[in-house]
Amino acid sequence: MMTKLRVLHASPTWFSPTSVVGGGERWVDNVRLALSAGAPEIEQAMVAIGEEPEVSLRGQSLVRVLPNQRGLRTPMDAVSSYLWREFENFDVVHVHQSLTDFGAYACCVAASLGKTVVLTDLGGGASPIMLQGGLAMADGIVSISRYAHAMIASSVRSDSLIISGPIDTDKFVPAATKPANPSAICVSRIMPHKGIDRLIKALPAGLKLKVVGRVYHDAYRAFLGELARGKDVEFIHDAQDDDLLGLYQSSSVFLQASCITDVYGSVQLKTELMGLTTLEAMSCGLPVVVSSDGGSLPELVTDAQFGAVFTNQDELQSLLTRHMAGFWPVTTASSAARAHVIQAAGLVGYGQRLGTFYAKVHAQKIKSLQGKSVAHSYSQ
Structure with a gap:
């Protein structure tokens, strides 16, 4: 005892x-x-x-x-x-x-x-x-x-x-019904080393992206706004903790593109020491796409059944295009992602x-x- x-x-x-x-x-x-x-x-x-x-x-x-x-x-x-x-x-x-x-x-x-x-x-x-x-x-x-x-x-x-x-897997649960259309989400503070610019640049036409997080870098937020022109990007900066579940559940894929070297050339070695929101999304049954240079993020993708790691812009865009077309991930991704988080975290x-x-x-x-x-x- x-x-x-x-x-x-x-x-x-x-x-x-x-x-x-x-x-x-x-x-x-x-x-x-x-x-x-x-x-x-x-x-x-x-x-x-x-x-x-x-x-x-x-x-x-x-x-x-x-x-x-x-x-x-x-x-x-x-x-x-x-x-x-x-x-x-x-x-x-x-x-x-x-x-x-x-x-x-x-x-x-x-x-x-x-x-x-x-x-x-x-x-x-x-x-x-x-x-x-x-x-x-x-x-x-x-x-x-x-x-x-x-x-x-x-x-x-x-x-x-x-x-x-x-992760509170009793709180972060899959939606009763899947969203009607593919929709991507990134939950992150708005800071350069979070690599959100890479997501917007790779976003294919017709795929919606929700960027959820508070602004900690005004110039970077303005830059993201310029990149998002003509694309279906929604910025949500005032979401409360209790809003996160609904935002996850209304999405079909989670994206995290954190980077050690950001768009301005600055280096942040501690860009992601774990990736808590990535695990929350997986608990909600979302497949995840993370960056290879995102610190610990690749550690969270233990099975290609529910996750993918991209190394460059072309790979990210290809994954998102395949997701829109229904070719990625496999149909068992949601249950596999959630089962993994329950067991591991x-x-x-x-x-x-x-x-x-x-x-x-x-x-x-x-x-x-x-x-x-x-x-x-x-x-x-």
Whole structure:
């Protein structure tokens, strides 16, 4: 039987319009849901940093927002001395966005208090403090893809768990009836490294594309608007979380064209450390088309039955044209995509695996501390 643990999720931001509406923030929410489903014996809460202190309840987890005492505009660099007090009553502190200034500070605080420290990089920051020794303070590392883990592997000295997901497959379900006409969807923040320009350029005449996501780069959004002239492209920037299911269900294929080198020549190595919306779409029974240079995205396409990876513009256009004509994918794609996500990233299984990992690294930490205590007593 799993040892009862108290786990605190520590993140500089949280999933909210008043903080950040992004994949990393949504991931932390999903992890808490997964633990509630798969390891309900674990008590969990979350702490984040904001402009004003607040307390709320999300599901069965208390979320406390502490005031930013550093005064910097970049949320990833925020810190609060109140973290000492928040960490006190927990066994395991899981620090999210661990390669930021927040991550470095939180890791040091947790380690100094003797807590079991678990770290995850969700794409924010590249702190030299953490990459040049700080990650060695971790008792465990949770990486959200093989691609993400490879970027930090040389600095890791502890046990690691590489696991994609989790996805609420009870929420993201296929439509009762398929859409009458082929329709593509991309759910992504509007930023150059998301490669949405590649989708619009390859879009064949007669195929509708819905681009769903908030604008984080105004010049790029204007560029996309120019590319979309004369094509059936709908931009949806104000969709709420509850709107996503209907948007997925009214589509017939999901597209994600994230890239390491964007249209402006800028390089973003962390373009996609997992691809949460790709998994959500698959849970809704959508076949997916992803980019070969999209970081971890190719890892999600484990079967050509429900997914394809494109390497250039011609391949993407050919896939979309074949989809319009009904030649791709095979008729079993929808059920295969959903079955894969349930097995690989469903809440219960994910929560069980993560809960077991927490218990393992915490037991190792306790054993290590006991060993040091005995060694110290003999030295007296």
